[in-house]
Amino acid sequence: MKSVCIYGYGGPEVLVYEDAPRPHPDAGEVLVRVHAAGINPVDWKIREGHLKEMLHHTFPLVLGWDVSGVVESLGTGITRLKVGDEVFSRPDIARDGAYAEFIVIKESELALKPKSVDHIHAAALPLVGLTAWQTLFDAGGLSAGQRVLIHAAAGGVGHVAVQLAKWKGAHVIGTSSARNHEFLRNLGVNQVIDYDTERFEEVVQPVDIVLDTMGGDTQERSWKVLKPGGILVSIASPPKAETAAAHGVRQAFVFTQPNSTQLAEIAKLVDAEKLKVIVETILPLSDATRGQELSQRGHGRGKIVLRVVYPQ
């Protein structure tokens, strides 16, 4: 099969597009024929070795942990899925990823893909959808009528988080550059803040939840906009418990986990037209390097997806 892998950590030049053996599913696993693989910042962070203390990968390593495709074959003990099912997943990040024609995924990490969208859009959704769900709902406990500030609201995570928060009935405030203001208003953001010309902590009324996608200075300045007892949920860098306590608020760090039940809920929302994923760039699998370089610039709107094409 064709795949994009790395033989060691490094820059975009370490990505290799090559033929590799097709993997085989063991008990509880499914072989999926990949139709599309989403690109996320974690792909190039792993490529550069930033997560090597946490994840003990072996080489060659296939990158990419967002996928939509079709069940090709089953390992033993599979009860929920059958050959031919259209599925999507954010598979285990400790194993080979989805920049390939085939990937083996645990059944517990797969859900049926939304019926109303193609594989490209389904592949853009699992990682950012689960991240938005687990930060806003599991960690943040967001409920109707609450106020939430979402940093990088036009990005992969942000634009899905905006829609999930609106679906819950929250008042949503989002930061972006001016280029994305119209986009965010169209998604339903109630207050759009230009991070180039405004200091969000000077213009935001107190909020119940901050979704911190940036870390650093953005996280530091976010403490002040929380209501007493509010919560800062970060996916960028672990917030300090002492700082939270000093501000009379709470904090959480989320590292997104695979979850087929939540994925099925996300698929339902897509099919009910309550959630749409925006794909800004579609590239062939062989162009993964370009896709990662674009992602690494950090100013995309929505998502970048690799398409896998098979000869007819």
Ligand SMILES: NC(=O)c1ccc[n+]([C@@H]2O[C@H](COP(=O)([O-])OP(=O)(O)OC[C@H]3O[C@@H](n4cnc5c(N)ncnc54)[C@H](OP(=O)(O)O)[C@@H]3O)[C@@H](O)[C@H]2O)c1
């Ligand atoms: N912990 C986890 O499990 C987890 C899960 C998912 C993601 N993450 C991390 O979360 C971060 C965001 O992920 P993503 O997929 O959403 O990335 P992304 O799609 O690459 O984010 C790009 C967005 O960031 C915005 N942006 C850049 N600088 C900004 C600033 N100073 N203030 C506000 N917005 C800014 C850009 O808006 P403009 O174009 O308007 O500048 C762009 O829309 C990444 O670091 C990723 O690794 C962590």
